[in-house]
Structures are given as C-alpha cells and as structure tokens.
Amino acid sequence: MLVPPSLEVFSCFVFYGVLLVVKMYVIAIITGQVRLRNKAFANPEDALRHGGLRFHREDLYVERCRRAHINDLENILPFLFLGSIYSMTAPSLAVARLHFLVFFAARVLHSVAYLCALPAPTRSLAYTVGQVPCVSMAVQILVAVAAYA
Template sequence: MAHITDTEVFQAFSTYATIVILKMMLMGPLTGYFRVTRKAFANFEDTHMGKTIEEKKRMIRVNEDVERVRRCHQNDLENIIPFVVIGLLYTLTGPDLSTALLHFRLFVGSRFVHTVVYVMALPQPSRGLSWILGMVITFSMAYRILTTVLLL
C-alpha cells in the first residue's frame, strides 16, 4: 500500500480530489449566506433576525436564489462522491501520469464551471455541457478500471 500512495498519480489524485471536496464543502456555507442575505429559511428557529412572530413566519419561505445554490450543492454530492471513489480505484490501475492528470484536471475544471454557471444562472447549454464533461471523465476512469481488472 505504501508503494501506491507514493506514486505521482495517487498524489495528483489526492490533490484534485481534495480540491473538489473542499469546493463541495463550501457550498453549505454559500447556501447559508444566501439564506441570510435573502431572509429565506427552512426552519423557524433559524429566523432569529425577525423581531416579531409575523416577521419570522414570513422568513419561512422558498427563495429561488437559495434553491439554486442548494441544487448546485446536491449536484456536487451526486457527482463528486462517485469521482472520488472511482478516481481512487483508477489510480490503482497504474494509468500514465499525463492521462490521469488530464482526467483529474478536466473533472475539477468542469465542476468549477458548473458551479459558476449554476449559481449565476447563465444560459444553457453551459451548465449541461460542464455536467456532461464531468460524467464522461468519471465514466472514462470507470471504463479503465473495468478493462484493466475485469474478472467477471
């Protein structure tokens, strides 16, 4: 196992996986920021900014900006977790460093583009294309795993 963690591919994967995991983790505070600035909360106990019960009740609402960031965070969970699991297995197949770096960099770039496009509500197909790129990268790594170690 020590040999695997010493490889440049594993070190590159660790770097890029950490970047996207941190990006995903920052989506929670970003959602909170949007909730506070838009005064749109999901739970009554979060409405401490309201002075009266009526003000607090008005803050329990759905806001499109908050929902947009929340959906972006959900999309991160649905895509980054598979990337990390499949990427880890991919590093065990001994890919060329240049090919692995291409996979990792394109995935990370696609997730950052996806987030900016989603949060800023930029027109399609920009969000769809960035999502597709990330999925293709993850499927490409999965294909390499299956063709390298296929034991069916």
C-alpha cells in the same frame, strides 16, 4: 489488475479531490450566506431566530444554490470513489492528471454556471464534459478487474 497506486498519480488525485471537497464547502457557505441575506430559512426555529416565521420560506436563489450543492454531491462523491480505484490501475501520470483536471474544471464551471444563471447550454455542457473522465475511469477500472470477476 489493481496495483498499489504510484505516489505521483495518487498525489495528483488527492490534490484535485481535496480541491473539489473545498469547492463543495464553499458552495455550502454561499448557500448559508444567501439564506441569511435573503432571509429565507428552511427550518422554523431558524426563521424565529432571524425575524419570525414569515422568513420560514423558500427563495429562488437559495434553492439555486442548494441545487448546485446537491449536484456536486451527486457527481463529486462518485468521482472520489472512481479516482481512488483508478489510481490503482497504473495509469500514466499525464493521462490521470488529464482525467482529474478535466473533471475539476468542469465542476467549477458547472457551479459558476449554476450560481450565476449563465445561459444554456453552459451548465449542461460542463456537466457532460465532467462525465467523460468519470466514464473513462469506470471503463478502465472494469477492464483492469474483469479477469477476476
């Protein structure tokens, strides 16, 4: 059964959710800065503004930054949905905080591993660890609402 979230659990979720959104903005800014530094622009009009069409090209590090950002979109957006609904299942604050903190830490490590090209399997482990709280929240949500389906 879903209930109005407790202020403490929901505030904890909002704290980590906002940190994750800020992290996504930081990755986007890093991507833009790397584009400028490496003069590798996705659009011809941007290349023309920064030195000519020869800079309308791909760059390996720009692509690495873009993939880190895309991976964040693919993982953080579902977390934001799951976390908001999970907050309505009346979890204990300690357990909810653990879910949110583990996901946040795993996503930060994943981004660092991606951007710094850390050796395998760092990025894969960070991804996997980040999925554990999401799967846990999804299962708990399904259990809470199963009687009403």
